[in-house]
Amino acid sequence: MKANLSSAVPVHGDSAAEADAAGQLGTLGIAALMIAHCAGMVDLVALPVWVGTLIGAYGLDPQQAGLLATLFLSGAVASSLFFSPRLNRLPARTMAAIGFGIAALAFLGVVSAGGYPAMAVLHTVAGLAVGCALSFTHGTIGRSRKPHRLFAIAGLALGLFAIAFLGATPGLIAAHGGPTLFRVFAGVMGVAAIACAFAFPSLRAERNTAVAEEPRFERAVWFGMLGVGCMALTQAMLFSFVQRIGLDRGFGLPAVTATLIALGFVNLFPAPVAGLLETRIAGSRVVQAGPVAQAVLAVIITQSLAFAPYALATSVFAAVMIFTHTFAFGMLARIDRTGRAVAATPAMLMTGAAIGPVLGGTLVKQSGYGSLGIAAVLVTIAAVLCFSRLERRPTLSGAQA
Template sequence: MKTDLSPTASASRDLAAESDSAARLGTLGTGALMIAHCAGMVDLVALPVWVGTLIGSYRLDPQQAGLLATLFLVGAVLSSLFFSPRLNRLPARMMATIGFGIATLAFLGVASIGGYPAMAVLHAVAGLAVGCALSFTHGTIGRSRNPHRLFAIAGLALGIFAIAFLGATPGLIAAHGGPTLFRVFAGVMGVATVACALAFPSLRMRRSTAKTDEPRFERTVWFGMVGVSCIALTQAMLFSFVQRIGLDRGFGFNAVTATLIALGFVNLFPAPVAGLLETRIAGRRVVQAGPVVQAVLALIITQSATFVPYAAATAVFAAVMIFTHTFAFGMLARIDRTGRAVAATPAMLMTGAAIGPVLGGTLIKQSGYGSLGVAAVLITVAAVFCFSRLERRPSLSGVQA
């Protein structure tokens, strides 16, 4: 007579089988995830050029420019909040392809259509589309055998993308005008659309995907999510205006552009280093120290009147975010093996990032660039508190990455 497996044993067996399937993504599947990650995280690379172009080429004030970036990010947040709980009930390949396809059309529209209201609507549409695609991308990475390592590889890919983007785009914009930026965005989204359509991994949950089978998030997961949002807020608030800070202080276009290119090269290292140090450094220590380092760099960037401290701090600023978030991603993926928590990565990152540009623009308008450093310190206090509650615990299924 057959005996039924216990629910825990069944879940462990099925999730282990799922992890084995995820481990066999293959070169094409992994490549598609890397391309999708770079396209979906374009704001992390492009914000200073994005906001700088809206101010310099479109003659918007910092608050108006920040609001357009915020509309994109708010759209991504709302989309991620809607789609991440449905990760295991919708076809990932189709949703990622459709999301990036719509984003391609939206950015082409921004490049072609003048007028602030139209730009605002299209930024929001692009954000909704990217948030959908990125949720399925990160959810698929989160269901892999080693989410920390795969996310670290994705971070390396983003660093390579950043070098190409920051090295080429400012010059293209200077030569051909502001709409060039949005044509570049459309090209990036178009490449991601094709890659997802051809090779995005179509992993299926082998256990029942009924809503009642998926446990609620533990409290520690929510603290981790808020902590990620805090460091994303600091990142976006300052990074959106780092180009303008350098230019307005008279450091010169070439020097500031060289600093951004250096930032791209530096960004090659934090993710692979985080992957190598996964088992050598306690993740909880990393995620608590990261926001503190971030705040120190923010103070240097906003208070420095000379080029060298500004350039040094700017070059490593995004690297701190990438390194810290790689550990946070791995910790959240181990706590919640359904992939839903990390599928909400766009919501975590972009909730903070959505507030960042408009908050930064408002602070600058009212109190100058120095106020950004003060705000970064206050946000760091909240981030450290939240991450102090995030610790590695065995998942409900007992399956380890």
């Protein structure tokens, strides 16, 4: 069974007819997109375990561990910036499958890597490959008739994936050693490559002057993208170290692992709730309130010496990002119906996320965990200012995706 998008790519306007022209997605096509989204967004789920494993199992300091995650994310950003403008010119199925396949091989290479330089190169290669695959995944979602709702379903899938990953991986690493993490990553990428090869919705652009004349982004798009990047920076900066914060404050591995599992269960809800509330809450209000809530939680996580506040704030921390980004994705997809803006989602998220681990590691190394909360507040101010520019487009509030 083959799921296809229409061969015509809408490049002007945002009428219902053009939304319909973006095509129908079959069941297998949607499933492939969900798997690809989970694999491509693995950093959003895995950063605490990723950085924690590099520190605890490989003996790296916070700055070195953060740098490896940053190299992966930087590669994804560079790749997304290159491929997202070419969304409607390249075969999406082929690019997604190849991207995840290369990422699987790169992570397998990390398992047997002989030292830090080799690990750094392989992290970068994996990031480049994932950024390519994820750009075509999000671009395809953005060109669907209901991008907000489809992205909400993708968020629910990511929440289910998070439960499985955070519930199983820390125990496997404890039992079998640090390289197990990268075997798991390779397996996730391999499954995504197979799913994309057999079921990814085909996205074929008409090679005519319409594609060549795709309009420039509106200014609101650029500010919206920057706002998402700011939230991703705070997310990565804090989330990379929540495991180490809990362990270093003596909460114990079982308690911290339970908190991360609770986080996975909580993450089941924000995306579907955001889908249900699409026409009931003004998106411009959501994207401005989200960064503020994120900063408050960041301060609680970094300042609390008691387990209960730490656990509560940590368990809902990622949910704020998922809920807010679902609205931001839908808003950006409606502004730019060509899909190119949301195809750059990896660049939006991972520009901030790439800076986050190494910035967080540097701050922790120099000033302790408390400095992460202060930095989060400063980044939040920038995010709110950026998202406020989307409020100037009143037609977005409550609009149908």
